[in-house]
Amino acid sequence: MKQKFYILIFFFGMIFIPQLNYAQVDFNKTPDDDLGDVEDRTQELFFEALKQKGIENYDRAVTALLQCIEIDKNESVFYYELGKNYNKLKNFGAAEEALKKAVKFEPDNEWYLDELYSVYNQQNDLTKAIKTVKQLVQYHPDYKEDLAMLYFKSKKYNDALKILDELDKEQGITPSRDSMRNQIYAATGRKKDQIQNLETRVDNDPDEESNYLALIYRYSENNDKQKAFETAKKLLEIKPNSQLVHLALYKFYLEENNTNQAIASMKVVLQSPQINPDAKMMVLSDFVKFVGENPEYEQDLVEATSFALDDTNNKSYIELAQYFLTKGDKTKALEYYNEALKIDSDNYSVLKNILLLEIDLEHYTEAVSKSEKALLKYPSQPLLYLVNGVALNKLDKFKQAIDALETGLDFVIDDTKMEGDFYRQLSMSYSALNNTTKAKTFSDKAKQLESSN
Structure with a gap:
């Protein structure tokens, strides 16, 4: 849901500028009879409500607004403010009733609809929330993503995917929408559709690295290692300076017994600033295991690990210490354990x-x-x-x-x-x-x- 920042001048306008039709009472009019006393009283109560809401005294704000409505039952902003305060009090039934009255007076008022959407969203009333957001989409396309999420929660997966496709086409791909898309594919078991979507992205935007990486991951997840390897090599061909692709390549090279290429890829990963420490640790663990079986490459491990050593993360030091411990080199193991303890002195x-x-x-x-x-x-x-x-x-x-x-x-x-x-x-x-x-x-x-x- 989109948060709307309301400014006080909005309310001033509704009250003090009668030509905008926000208020039926002209508070600027000089009182010339008893009606002036009524207008003054309404103005006083309304501003009291705003003040009380501002200091989070929502009960008192509600009391003041109900008095405003007793004086004038046809002012939409009174119901709107009343609904907002009921919403803050988690009195959702009363909030809905008040906001629906406000919307009845002004069916196209975006602020009223947004607050009503908030009520439905907090109650997880998906049907009413969808109906309200469909109206809001007319004013702001940003609400489309809310609509997709509501369809997803309602298990209307095709409707959700249709909205996501539209948004991707209009605004480009975003991680949040991709996350929702992947959850839909997972929930429906539509792995082929997921892969087809990624293949289309690669075809449509062959220079975008993230599309290849996502496709490599999904091929691997689907046990199609050959296509994953081919996609990784294609990415390296298009983006020879890519570092992230080596997270996949080193494993493929190891499986092919292409040792030199595997070690080269692991070194790229371990010294890459783009790759997070946890991913590096996975590669380092594989490297340690490989060298344990192929001790002639120990010097490559030591050289590569020097890149992975991080003064804020003790895992790489521990990994090295354990390797040298298994090799019987206790002096080296002690050296790396001491470095690890410097980073995390509470590691018993x-x-x-x-x-x-x-x-x-x-x-x-x-x-x-x-x-x-x-x-x-x-x-x-x-x-x-x-x-x-x-x-x-x-x-x-x-x-x-x-x-x-x-x-x-x-x-x-x-x-x-x-x-x-x-x-x-x-x-x-x-x-x-x-x-x-x-x-x-x-x-x-x-x-x-x-x-x-």
Whole structure:
């Protein structure tokens, strides 16, 4: 629905300019009898209504307007304003009644019809809304899109598509109308019509990139990969500098085992400013998987990923870290996890991986420092206490290790493996302090848990 901006002068005109036939009462006329008192009273009440509506006292505005109508039952603007206030109060029945009276006085008044449309739209009364919008279309073609949406909601799909076709021809294609069109095709299962519509667009406007991209997507969705690939290559031929087309091309090249072309396309995607980070991440994931199966292209992955690294998005760093982790390169994995944590310091999963890698790489001082900082933020995470205790044991700080481990043990719930790790570390701490009794106690507890599993 189109929002209409009404200005106060509109109302001034209706009241003070009788020759426009908006008002039957001349408020500028000098009173020469009792009628003047009536006119003054009507003017006072009407402006009171406008004032109260302006400060959102809609009930008081309604009261003032009803008094106006008692004085003059033939003034359309009173009913119009009354309907607007009832609409604000969600009293749709009264709003409809008042606005229909206003429209009866002035059947061609666009403002009256628009407000009546608002009432029907809020009630989802599609039949009455369609009837009203059909009248509004006569004044503003913009209402055509509202009409198409109403037909769509009413499941009158052919009528909706007819309106959309007219609008596309008159005004060009827009994302909002395309979205509605695609919803109609999805609701009716008319995939052939959808593809035919896109093919026609490509034929009619062969230089428009978006038409090719939409057609590639729909061919792919319809499992017609050959046509999708042909369309992508045609687009690249017409638009050799196109970057978006490589979102499709790299997959086709991979399926054809055209490795060099696939890598080239992936590099275009990853360094393109036109392609959003989520799409880049999908390509990066495919690239990582490909290189995992074809390690000879690892350098291409590293080079391409340098384009995708984003100081505001940690996903690409995580993707790289996981790749190097699977390759056994823990140092590289730790490097990228640290970069990811700089972007999102609240990512506990990344933090956990960093701490475990610090232990694996024997960076015990860093593990102590990072786990202590982490415990300030996550004081009930037992893994952090365990990492802290392991690192302190490795640094021969056994008493501090015992404090950390015994505190963390209280937070272990339904995790016998972790509980066993705590006992083994405590046994090591007490053994190093020559407390053989406690060392044996915790060692036995660890063995008992292990045997029970």
